[in-house]
Amino acid sequence: MQYTLLITGSPYHSKACHTALRFIRAALNKSPDSIKGVFFYEDAVLIGSQVAQPPRDEINLTQAWQEIAEQHNIPLYLCIAAAVRRGIINEGESRRYELEQHTLAEYFQLEGLGTLVDLMNTTNKIIQFR
Amino acid sequence: MKHTLIHLNTSPYSSLACKEGLDLALVLATFEQPVDLCLSGAALALLSDTQQPTAEHGKNLHKLLAGLEFYDIENVYIEKNHSWLDSTTSWQGVTPLDSTEWQTMFSQYQQVFRF
Numbered sequence: 121m122q123y124t125l126l127i128t129g130s131p132y133h134s135k136a137c138h139t140a141l142r143f144i145r146a147a148l149n150k151s152p153d154s155i156k157g158v159f160f161y162e163d164a165v166l167i168g169s170q171v172a173q174p175p176r177d178e179i180n181l182t183q184a185w186q187e188i189a190e191q192h193n194i195p196l197y198l199c200i201a202a203a204v205r206r207g208i209i210n211e212g213e214s215r216r217y218e219l220e221q222h223t224l225a226e227y228f229q230l231e232g233l234g235t236l237v238d239l240m241n242t243t244n245k246i247i248q249f250r
Numbered sequence: 251m252k253h254t255l256i257h258l259n260t261s262p263y264s265s266l267a268c269k270e271g272l273d274l275a276l277v278l279a280t281f282e283q284p285v286d287l288c289l290s291g292a293a294l295a296l297l298s299d300t301q302q303p304t305a306e307h308g309k310n311l312h313k314l315l316a317g318l319e320f321y322d323i324e325n326v327y328i329e330k331n332h333s334w335l336d337s338t339t340s341w342q343g344v345t346p347l348d349s350t351e352w353q354t355m356f357s358q359y360q361q362v363f364r365f
Contacts, residue, residue, distance in 0.1 A: 126363065128267075162270050162365070202270060233277040240252060240283070240361065248363050 123147060124156045124243040126236065129250045130163030131181050136249040137167050141184055143247070148192055156243045157195045158185075159236045160228075164249075165203040168196070170225035182225050189227040200230040252360035254278055254285045259364060261292035263307045268293055271365025272314055279321035286325040287318075288355065289344070294332060297340040315341050327355060 125144065129136025140158070147154040160167055167182055174180050189196050204213055207223060210230050214222040224230065240246055256275045262268040278285040289296060301312045318326065328335075330346040347355060356362055 128270075128363075128365070161274070162267060201273070202266075233274060234281060236274075237278060237281045237283060240254075246361060250364060 121151075121244050122154055122156050124239040124246045125158045126246055126248045127158065127160050127164040127167075127250075128162040128248060131167045133163065134250065137164060137181055137185070138179075140249040141181070141188070143249075144188060144194075148188075152192065155192070155194050157197060157239050159197045159199070159231075159239060161199045161202055161233075161236070163206070165198040165206055165208050168198045168203060168208045168225050168228035169223055171223050186225065186227040196228045197231040197235055198224075198228055199236070200232055203230055251283060253358075254283060254361040254363065255356065255359040256285060256287050257356075257362055257364045258287065258289050258293035258296065259291045262296045262301075262311045263303060264292070266308070267365040268296065269309065269311055271363070272311060274363065274365075275323060276314075276321055279323050285323060286327065286359070287323060288327040288352075290329060294328065294335060297328070297335060297344065299339045299341065312341065315343060318343070327352070 125140050127136050127140050131137040144155055144158070166172070167185060169182065172182065185196060188194060198208060203209070209217070209219065209222050210224040211222045213230065256271050258268050258271050260267040275285050275287055296311055296315070298312065301310060303310050326344045327347050328344045329352045330348050
């Protein structure tokens with residue numbers, strides 16, 4: 121069984137990103153190939169900000185997801201439209217909008233909803249965390 | 251090919267959830283994936299004809315409803331007995347379901363996403 125995770129809940133207004141993180145750790149612990157990819161949509165894209173700085177005595181959720189991506193080679197996709205409107209911008213979008221900075225954290229990538237459709241069709245099950 | 255249900259349950263104007271749920275439905279349809287919609291709770295306000303949202307409220311999402319058929323999104327379900335949904339001032343493209351049909355509907359899709 122291979123899963124794709126669709127995460128839509130804000131990292132600040134919900135526990136969606138936290139719960140999904142616990143799920144993905146458990147799934148990978150049981151089967152290293154169990155996760156096809158993770159797609160962040162709606163306010164969940166805020167997880168991909170490289171400039172957000174949580175207090176030092178709290179979990180750094182972005183860093184926790186980056187470690188998952190690095191250790192298990194799992195792609196972390198942010199919906200490009202949802203991300204750009206919320207200020208999560210990669211180098212390419214930064215040039216396109218003639219901005220001086222970009223804010224996308226390492227290991228995250230901006231993709232269209234077509235990528236989510238592709239994940240839906242190539243994965244056994246997709247689970248939404250909201 | 252998986253049959254998807256997009257369940258809208260939040261107000262069209264209190265957050266972007268309703269808009270981004272509709273966006274996903276339109277993208278699925280563009281990629282020729284079978285997709286239906288269902289509305290409940292505050293999302294039912296989407297059906298009202300008498301909306302005049304300002305720029306601060308956000309886009310007039312009601313106008314999207316008329317275009318759904320061009321994306322081959324043919325089924326938009328609501329639960330029956332919403333007396334406040336005056337039939338003369340609400341969008342007529344919905345299929346009302348009784349309570350049993352409404353509950354059964356959710357198990358008939360491979361994927362259900364909620365916004």
